Amino acid sequence: MIEQRDASMIKQVVAIGGGLIGSGWAARYLLHGINVTVYDPDPKTAETVANSMAAAERAWRQLTLAPPAARGHLSVVHTEVEFFAALKTADWVQESLPEREELKQKVLKQIEPHLADTTIIASSTSGLLPSRLQSVLKQPQRFCVAHPFTPVYLLPLVEICGGDATSEDSKQRAAAFYRTIGMLPLVLKKEIDGFIADRLMEALWREALWLVHDDIASTSEIDDAIRLGCGLRWAFMGPFLTYRLGGGEGGMRHFMQQFAPTLQLPWTKLMDTPEMDETLVDKIVAQSDAQAAGKSIGELMHWRDDCLVALMRSLAGADIGDTGVGAALAVSEQYRYTHAHPPTLNSDSAIAAPLCLHQTQVPAAWIDYNGHTTESRYLQVFGDCTDALLHTIGVDSDYIASGSSYYTVETHLRHLAQSYQGDILHCDTQLLAADEKRLHIFHTLRREQTIVATAEHLLLHVSNERAAPASAAILTRVKAIAAAHADLATPTGAGRHISIHSQS
Numbered sequence: 001m002i003e004q005r006d007a008s009m010i011k012q013v014v015a016i017g018g019g020l021i022g023s024g025w026a027a028r029y030l031l032h033g034i035n036v037t038v039y040d041p042d043p044k045t046a047e048t049v050a051n052s053m054a055a056a057e058r059a060w061r062q063l064t065l066a067p068p069a070a071r072g073h074l075s076v077v078h079t080e081v082e083f084f085a086a087l088k089t090a091d092w093v094q095e096s097l098p099e100r101e102e103l104k105q106k107v108l109k110q111i112e113p114h115l116a117d118t119t120i121i122a123s124s125t126s127g128l129l130p131s132r133l134q135s136v137l138k139q140p141q142r143f144c145v146a147h148p149f150t151p152v153y154l155l156p157l158v159e160i161c162g163g164d165a166t167s168e169d170s171k172q173r174a175a176a177f178y179r180t181i182g183m184l185p186l187v188l189k190k191e192i193d194g195f196i197a198d199r200l201m202e203a204l205w206r207e208a209l210w211l212v213h214d215d216i217a218s219t220s221e222i223d224d225a226i227r228l229g230c231g232l233r234w235a236f237m238g239p240f241l242t243y244r245l246g247g248g249e250g251g252m253r254h255f256m257q258q259f260a261p262t263l264q265l266p267w268t269k270l271m272d273t274p275e276m277d278e279t280l281v282d283k284i285v286a287q288s289d290a291q292a293a294g295k296s297i298g299e300l301m302h303w304r305d306d307c308l309v310a311l312m313r314s315l316a317g318a319d320i321g322d323t324g325v326g327a328a329l330a331v332s333e334q335y336r337y338t339h340a341h342p343p344t345l346n347s348d349s350a351i352a353a354p355l356c357l358h359q360t361q362v363p364a365a366w367i368d369y370n371g372h373t374t375e376s377r378y379l380q381v382f383g384d385c386t387d388a389l390l391h392t393i394g395v396d397s398d399y400i401a402s403g404s405s406y407y408t409v410e411t412h413l414r415h416l417a418q419s420y421q422g423d424i425l426h427c428d429t430q431l432l433a434a435d436e437k438r439l440h441i442f443h444t445l446r447r448e449q450t451i452v453a454t455a456e457h458l459l460l461h462v463s464n465e466r467a468a469p470a471s472a473a474i475l476t477r478v479k480a481i482a483a484a485h486a487d488l489a490t491p492t493g494a495g496r497h498i499s500i501h502s503q504s
Contacts, residue, residue, distance in 0.1 A: 010091040010177055011035060011072075014083075016107060018045035018076065021124050022096035023052035024152030026074065029094075031056055031153065032181040032335055035072040037086040046076040056153035059305040061361050063154070063312060064329065065384045066336035067391075087114035092177065094146070096124040101132060108143070109136040120170055120177075122146035127194040130163030140165035144174050147195055148183075151301075154308055156328035159195045161188040182332030184323065206273050212284055213274035219287040236315050236324070306363055337391060351484040354428035354444065357388035362423045372418040378445070379413065382455035385427040385443045393477040403464045404471070406439060410458040414493050417452045425452065430491060434482045436469040437461045442491050454493050 013029050015022050018040035026036045026049050038049055057068070077083055087093070093111065097104050104123065115121070121143045123133060134140035145161040158178050162171045175185035188195060194202060204226075211217045217225070233242045240252070247255030274280060292300065312325050319326035360381055368374035390406055399405070419425060426446050433440040439459040445452045461470045470478070 010180075012090055013037070013092045013094055014039065014086050014090040015094045015096065016040075016111070017096035017098075017124075018042065018048055019096065019098075020048075020052075020150060021148065021152060022094070023049040024056075024150060025094050025096060025124065025148065027052040027056035027153040028181055028183075030072045030074055031060060031069070032332065033070055033072050033339055034181070035074075037075040037077060037083075037090075039077050039083040039086070041078050043078065045078070049074065049076060052151075052153065055151065055301065055305060058302070058361065059151070059154050059309055060332075061359070062306070062309045062363050064333050064336065065358075065387055066333040067357065067388060069336040069339035084111075084114045087111055088116075090115060090119055093119060093121045094124065095121065099125060099128065101128055104128065104133055105136045108133065112137055112139065118142075120144070120173060122174055124148060126198050129191060129193060130161055130166060131191060132163075134163045134165055141167040142170050144170055145195070146174055146178065147198070149197070151305060151308075154305060154312075156182060156184040156325060157186060157197065158183045159186050159188060159197060161191055161195055163191055179331060180335075182328050182335070184328045203270055206270055207268055209274055209276075209280075209284075210269050212287070213280050218291075219284060220291040223291070235311055236318070306365075309363070310365055337396070351481050352488075354430040354485070354488070355389065355392070355481070356426060356428055357392060358385045358427045358429075360384065360425050362419050362421050362425065364421050367421050372420050373423075375415060378415065378453045378455070379411070381425060381427065381445060382411075382413070382443050382453075382457070383408075385429055385445075385455075386441065386457060386459070388427075389429050389439075389441065393481070394471075394474045399471070399474075404462065404468070406459040406461050406470075408457050409460045412456045412496065412498075414454045414496070415452075416454065417447070417450050419447055419452050423447050430488060431478070431481045431485045432456075432490070432494060434478050436475060437467055439478065442494050444491060454491070456494055456496075 011033075012035050013025075015026050015029075015036055015038045018026070018038045022038065022040070023045075026038050029036045030053060038045060042048075053074075061068075075086070077086060093115065095104065095107065097107060104125065108121065111121070117139065119142065121137075123130070123143070123145050124147060125133070125145055126147055128145075130143060130145045133145075134143040137143055140163065143163065144166050145159065147159040147161070149155045149157050160171050160174050160178075162168075171187055175187055178185045186196065192199070208222050211222055212219060230239075230242070237245075243255050243259075244252045247253065247258070250257075295303070312329065315324065316326035316329050358381075362373055362377075366373050366377040386408065395405060424447070428444045428446070430442045430444075431439065432442055437460060439457075439461075441457050441459065443455045443457070445454065460467055462468060469475070
């Protein structure tokens, strides 16, 4: 099996197709420092990829506290000459063409002579059999399906499916590579039409179509039935673990004994679908239009991403084992922390001004009954700013695992202006004073040039829960920042305390 360090050597990807899936792949690769050449004859491809990249950056700003990392280089080409030239230096090929077998086979046959022997070709098909697609290749062992889920830049699942001629090494190389970009690969044991996830979604979709066709439920009612019930449970435990709990103390065996007989009842129509005539299509379209309530596709995509971010952040802290959202997010966060651009601490000019280490965008979940950011979220943002400073001086996961860290022991916040959903907030951090055990810091939170809030903190360094000097390496970084900030003016509000002065 390929080792993780070998997978991380992939630095140049050629993405064939720049539509919804292809541009989503490009955004995920770019955010993880991988150079991408997107080939698509459509002259609007650059705009599509730019939109996906903007959406990805927006979502990841909310998803993780890790600072933005150096992104990969993007090239968009429209001619075969440019395309074939890019293939010669490709470490990986991600094909995301329309779901037409003959089109995919034609392009696969065209590209193979231009690729190095070690280059994997991964297809984003959502259901075509890899054995049929790879049949046109002279080296079919390098081909596999890598089926993602939209938005590709955010959701971690990718289904890896090999054909008859796909080597086990190629499948494992694919799985190892996708793990390096924060994904959770599911390697199928056998080739099958539609793979796993799409077959399950197809079954649900067939039932949903019948329910609309027979006027039993509208599109919005069906969506409510999923999103307000089983969908919430499925987000973290799936149907089998859900049903195990449904069996009570008897577990899955009791559940199967109790409910298996209902499978013989004629509840579903899984082997049939209603005729998709104009009447049914018009009905579904009209109900869907009403359900969207006038919101544009872009607005719905942002709302979807915001909901996914909120759910993923919540699940990340509650994962059991290393196969959940938290495990995938941890990989991406580690990349961002490792490849971020903190101030160069050996350059006085880089740290002489207050440090700008953290920015965030106000999500809908932060808005209170007054229509602006609720006060508890400001403390959360300032905590994130402090975390960014600590990471900059070397307080990383290894340092914390050793039993050492800084604890906040005193805080004073001032709320000076309002912030609203969608606002981009930037935090400037000034080190007012420091010694071997303490940090006295001052954060200023801005919306453009407006100061929204400030926070003053005193942090105490601890080792094994007791106050202790920080390590020599951390103190060296702290002293560099303290020296650079020594001549800065004391910020307005520093040293303040709360009191009411009577007026005569």
